[in-house]
Amino acid sequence: MIKDEISNLIKDAIIAAMDDGTLPELNMPDIVVEHPTKPEHGDYATGVAMKMARAAKLAPLKIAEIIKHHLESPPYISAVEIAPPGFVNLRLSKEWLTNLVGEIIQAGETFGNVDLGKGEKAQVEFVSANPTGLLPFASGRGGVLGDVLASVLEAAGYEVEREYYINDAGSRMDVFYKNVWFYYQKELGRQPATPDAPYPTAEYAAKEILREEGDKYLKLTDKEAIATIGPVGIGKIIEAIHTDLDRLKIEYNHWFSEQSLFADGSVDHTLKLLRESGHVAEKEGAVWFVSTALGQEKDNVLIRSNGVPTYFISDIAYHHNKFVTRGFSKVINIWGADHQGHIPRMKAAMTALHLNPDDLTIITVQMVMINGKKMKKAHGNVIPLRDMLNQIGADPIRYNLAARSPDTQFDFNVDLALEQSSENPVFYVQYAHARIASIFRKAKERYGIEETAFIEGDLNLLGTSSELGLIRQLLLLPEVIEDAARTYEIHRIPQYAYRLAEALQVFYERDRVLGAKDQPLPDPALSLARLRLLLAAKTVLARTLHLMGMTAPEEMIREGEIGENGEESESV
RNA sequence: GCGCCUGUAGCUCAGUUGGAUAGAGCGUUUGGUUGCGGACCAAAAGGUCAGGGGUUCGAGUCCCUUCAGGCGUACCA
Numbered sequence: 112m113i114k115d116e117i118s119n120l121i122k123d124a125i126i127a128a129m130d131d132g133t134l135p136e137l138n139m140p141d142i143v144v145e146h147p148t149k150p151e152h153g154d155y156a157t158g159v160a161m162k163m164a165r166a167a168k169l170a171p172l173k174i175a176e177i178i179k180h181h182l183e184s185p186p187y188i189s190a191v192e193i194a195p196p197g198f199v200n201l202r203l204s205k206e207w208l209t210n211l212v213g214e215i216i217q218a219g220e221t222f223g224n225v226d227l228g229k230g231e232k233a234q235v236e237f238v239s240a241n242p243t244g245l246l247p248f249a250s251g252r253g254g255v256l257g258d259v260l261a262s263v264l265e266a267a268g269y270e271v272e273r274e275y276y277i278n279d280a281g282s283r284m285d286v287f288y289k290n291v292w293f294y295y296q297k298e299l300g301r302q303p304a305t306p307d308a309p310y311p312t313a314e315y316a317a318k319e320i321l322r323e324e325g326d327k328y329l330k331l332t333d334k335e336a337i338a339t340i341g342p343v344g345i346g347k348i349i350e351a352i353h354t355d356l357d358r359l360k361i362e363y364n365h366w367f368s369e370q371s372l373f374a375d376g377s378v379d380h381t382l383k384l385l386r387e388s389g390h391v392a393e394k395e396g397a398v399w400f401v402s403t404a405l406g407q408e409k410d411n412v413l414i415r416s417n418g419v420p421t422y423f424i425s426d427i428a429y430h431h432n433k434f435v436t437r438g439f440s441k442v443i444n445i446w447g448a449d450h451q452g453h454i455p456r457m458k459a460a461m462t463a464l465h466l467n468p469d470d471l472t473i474i475t476v477q478m479v480m481i482n483g484k485k486m487k488k489a490h491g492n493v494i495p496l497r498d499m500l501n502q503i504g505a506d507p508i509r510y511n512l513a514a515r516s517p518d519t520q521f522d523f524n525v526d527l528a529l530e531q532s533s534e535n536p537v538f539y540v541q542y543a544h545a546r547i548a549s550i551f552r553k554a555k556e557r558y559g560i561e562e563t564a565f566i567e568g569d570l571n572l573l574g575t576s577s578e579l580g581l582i583r584q585l586l587l588l589p590e591v592i593e594d595a596a597r598t599y600e601i602h603r604i605p606q607y608a609y610r611l612a613e614a615l616q617v618f619y620e621r622d623r624v625l626g627a628k629d630q631p632l633p634d635p636a637l638s639l640a641r642l643r644l645l646l647a648a649k650t651v652l653a654r655t656l657h658l659m660g661m662t663a664p665e666e667m668i669r670e671g672e673i674g675e676n677g678e679e680s681e682s683v
Numbered sequence: 684g685c686g687c688c689u690g691u692a693g694c695u696c697a698g699u700u701g702g703a704u705a706g707a708g709c710g711u712u713u714g715g716u717u718g719c720g721g722a723c724c725a726a727a728a729g730g731u732c733a734g735g736g737g738u739u740c741g742a743g744u745c746c747c748u749u750c751a752g753g754c755g756u757a758c759c760a
Contacts, residue, residue: 143699143700143701145702149703156703161702194703196702241760397758421758422760423760448688449755451688451755452686453760454687477753514696520689521696524694534708534709535709536709539708542720600699603699616724617723620725623719627718627719638719
């Protein structure tokens with residue numbers, strides 16, 4: 112990556128200056144290379160001279176001068192400037208920038224890939240909502256975050272698996288099973304006793320079973336029926352969750368059952384390991400994880416005094432399975448903020464199992480409000496994800512959810528998302544892609560220029576400020592992917608997508624690609640060069656949209672319109 | 684009480700391991716197309732970066748503290 116090359120260039124200059132005595136021998140400081148906010152400060156800048164000033168006992172400007180004089184001059188740098196109070200500003204050469212267009216087209220959608228992960232096996236687990244109800248809209252936030260993060264990590268060289276953990280064990284299951292049986296009977300005209308703890312979503316499952324399998328369970332005794340129809344009901348909910356996530360364009364590699372950890376003895380095995388490491392104690396009739404010995408505030412129950420295991424013990428077994436059984440060296444869990452209290456004891460359990468807690472990253476995502484209101488079951492205003500998918504498509508939901516940092520509470524304004532759809536950043540970004548596609552269609556229709564001919568465009572003809580401005584945005588993709596993968600801050604992707612779209616629109620406005628209707632091309636060679644540039648821009652825009660799990664449309668179609676091809680918008 | 688998150692323009696939010704005059708979208712005001720799709724572009728207005736103290740060449744960013752909001756603090760998950 113060019114940024115790293117520049118960083119090394121600076122470093123080499125400092126070393127050279129130390130070697131010849133113009134700079135005193137010092138520890139090498141971190142060399143931070145950044146993009147100046149103002150274009151006149153060049154493409155890259157470093158403030159390293161100011162950092163060294165105190166230790167070197169020299170004025171920052173003097174050090175900057177020394178660095179400049181010891182700097183090699185590779186072909187990709189066209190100018191090096193010193194600016195007060197001690198910045199070293201570097202400018203990329205026009206030739207290097209324009210040549211990048213060719214490289215991007217050659218790389219295609221692999222442009223932007225970096226090798227941060229070096230093939231390391233990573234797992235991202237997300238959503239993992241209880242299968243006792245339809246997914247609420249809020250689950251979409253963790254869903255989009257996890258899915259985009261997984262894509263970003265793949266682009267950064269990790270081998271990534273997406274996983275959904277199904278909480279199909281535990282005390283809630285019995286309650287849910289009884290509810291399914293209750294609603295099933297009720298639907299068929301019986302008047303069974305109302306369950307102690309109501310689970311309204313069991314009604315959905317009961318109706319599905321009735322629709323698909325009829326009344327065949329009616330002849331069973333209560334005990335038999337609960338044992339058979341209950342799990343079938345859970346299956347119906349899982350199917351519904353699967354459908355909703357599918358519509359949000361999230362695809363998992365693996366759906367992992369909590370129940371399986373009990374069935375295959377993993378839970379017992381994990382408890383044994385914890386006992387062997389001396390972190391288990393019996394008191395008050397229950398089995399405890401003695402996490403106070405590991406610096407935690409309190410101990411936690413693993414098996415209740417009534418003999419029923421807690422969620423905690425199966426979760427420990429689950430993580431043992433992730434790291435030991437399946438060998439992931441990097442695991443990322445996306446949890447709702449209401450689970451934050453579980454993080455320290457989960458980390459403590461890692462330590463007790465002789466695993467490195469730092470290999471487990473838990474990202475908490477704050478709540479989602481709709482139109483300024485909290486969604487709470489108690490308020491009865493939880494909006495299902497599928498309702499939002501029906502109202503606004505997957506793409507706007509994904510973009511908006513991905514664009515915010517998970518640390519902030521997110522107020523999703525439905526009216527805004529609908530009414531402003533034409534002014535929405537989502538469409539702005541997609542429109543940029545569609546606009547390029549439109550120009551390509553015109554190039555072919557009017558002038559018979561096929562996409563395969565773009566490669567003949569002479570990149571030396573490029574050089575206007577908006578052309579170079581667009582290329583400068585293109586070259587950022589690898590940096591953005593690396594930053595997002597390193598920090599897990601995937602909201603940098605939509606931000607970048609917007610800036611890229613903006614650079615494209617500015618270019619479109621200022622530099623004409625084709626001629627007017629019914630007119631010959633005023634400068635065919637220049638048109639070809641610009642078409643080649645647009646092909647690179649289209650490639651990068653598509654890549655960026657795909658990282659976000661969005662479609663890269665060939666044309667934009669307003670509601671009620673028919674596309675140029677008389678078909679639905681084609682998506683890649 | 685303690686722990687985690689948040690507080691930046693009227694609203695929703697960015698702000699790259701501390702850098703140059705704090706940015707964007709929406710909203711408001713104004714201007715632009717005999718033209719490749721106007722779902723566009725250009726410009727203006729709008730800020731005590733919650734308050735206070737500290738660290739340093741330099742703080743929205745790091746440390747301390749106060750205030751405000753959210754979440755958590757179960758033999759629930």
